[in-house]
Amino acid sequence: MIGFALHAASWENITYGKGASMFDLLTVEIADSLVRDSVAPFGQETVPLEQAAGRILHQSVKAERALPPYDRVILDGIAVRWQPNLSAFTLCGTQPAGHPPITLPDAPVSNGTASAIAVMTGSVLPFGTDTVIPREHFKIAGDQVTLREGCLPSKGQHIHPRGADCEAGAILLQAGIRLTSPEMAILAANGVSHPSVTTIPSIAIISTGDELVAPDAPVEAWQIRRSNDYAISASLSRKGFTRQALCLLPDDLPRMTESLATLLDQHDVLVLSGGVSMGQFDFVPKALTALGVKTVFYKVAQRPGKPFWFGLSAKGQPVFALPGNPVSALACCSRHVVPALLAAQGLSVAPLRVLLDASLTPLPTMTRFVPVRLIHDENGAARAQPHPMPTSGDFNRLGVTHGLVELAPGETPLPPGSVVPFYEW
Incomplete structure (x- = not known):
């Protein structure tokens, strides 16, 4: 098990308002903040x-060395020392990938051939060369290479220079x-070869x-x-x-407690x-x-998900108790449980x-969650097609949806095109 250190969390000093207590309804924002502040990394x-x-x-991960670590050839072909008006070459070696660089002979150009x-x-890139000519731009006969008509190489072409991507020690991943x-x-x-990653917690789903x-x-x-x-x-x-374990507990207090x-x-x-x-058996x-x-x-x-309970064990383990109605349970999981656990892993992603x-x-005094199906318009923007469920127990039609949108409390209908946060199932 992961060792938990109890936070001196903000929930210990939370103010709910004059005459209010911790058992009064919280806003979604306060509940979200309390959960995130309470769950230790x-x-x-x-x-x-x-x-x-x-x-x-x-x-964090730094570049082990400059990338690429050498002047890298981008295309199959020939490497030459660029000079104007050259159209014929004599092959004097082969440079395979994964082999040390060979050197272009320092021979003078003669009869228009280099x-x-x-x-x-x-x-x-072989030593003494500075230009690569692709294979499709020349004809070859034995060791003689002739450029095709219209081929005009430019100096430095088709070479990925050493360090062009980054220098040694540059931060590549955070x-x-x-x-x-x-x-x-x-x-x-x-x-x-052995990266440091966040531990996956063991979760009992009950x-x-x-x-x-x-x-x-x-x-x-x-x-x-x-x-x-x-x-x-x-x-x-x-x-x-x-890392999960699924189990079923009866409506029996002693057996449930054990x-x-x-x-x-x-x-x-x-x-x-x-x-x-x-209820009597809750x-x-x-x-x-x-x-x-x-x-x-x-x-x-x-709504749905009003009777959502959250607590911390004496060891600091987070305990999420979700409503039993299926839509409520899944809404609470997508909106509260998953984001909190991701944040405890160091991953904080905005919806x-x-x-x-x-x-x-929206609802006048409560946040409303509405199941939606995501579709994409002609501009590629994600649009949420609402699929409200008649009750929080009616989950059999959720199969056509991808998640839920969150509507802040209010009395004014939101027109099509309104921007709202989305949480996937």
Whole structure:
């Protein structure tokens, strides 16, 4: 498990307003700030380069040497010492890629013929040459090369000069970026065989409720198949949080408390769904409190997802307790859980800004989340096509959507073309 250091976090001194308490509704912005300030960084580890793709870089990377490290030939052809009006050459050697540079003979030009060396793409430029003529620009017979009609070489052409990309020691990568294809190439090209990356936390994804059964289990008329944990798992996995354990807890306070104690011993982060509303069997807050998990906040002025609970264990482990309704759970995960965990890995990415494709009306006193499908207009701009769900339990039609947009509280409808933040599932 990751070692957590408890923050002297801002939530300990948060002011909710005159006569208010930590159990009053928070704005989305305050809830977001409290979560991010409370979740400690996950630390770092060193991994072999072949295991680093998709991870968050925890170090800066400098150029090992000037890039390219030598005058590099860009095209197959011949390397020559440029002189005006030359059209014929005699081959006197070959420069393969990956071999030390050979030297162009210092022979005088005679009868309009000069020396040339055959070169390959990526090879070092031979000593004594300064120009490359591509293979398609000349004819060759034995060791004699004749330029095609109209070929007029310019001095220095088709050479990638040493240090043109960067000098030795230049910063190429900064900490806090995800390692995709270009970054992996940069690491490899600069001798970083074991990069330092942010640790992936171990996350327990927990569904609660006696009404839930497994996807492959027999289901009675009064039961439903569990789905929240699979949706949350997918949302976390696509962001690189692949160390997961999925489990189901019953609506039984002693058994739930015992199981949560074990999960806190085994994992760095807990993400629960269900059991956080005001029902008789909503035991999650009681069980967590009994285990010393301190409530940071409960309930946020957002729809869907109002009964969102967040706390910290005695060791500083973040515990997210999301509503049980599927749309609510996924909205809270996409808007709050994923961004907070990414920030704890050192990756802070602003949400995508998209244009509404149709008018939407915000809520007067709460932030509204609306599922949308992204489409692209003729100019390539991302437009959000709204797909409001009738209820927060109606998730079967979410398959046509890509995420949700966030509408700040207000009473004036937002017209098509309004710019709003988007969070993907």
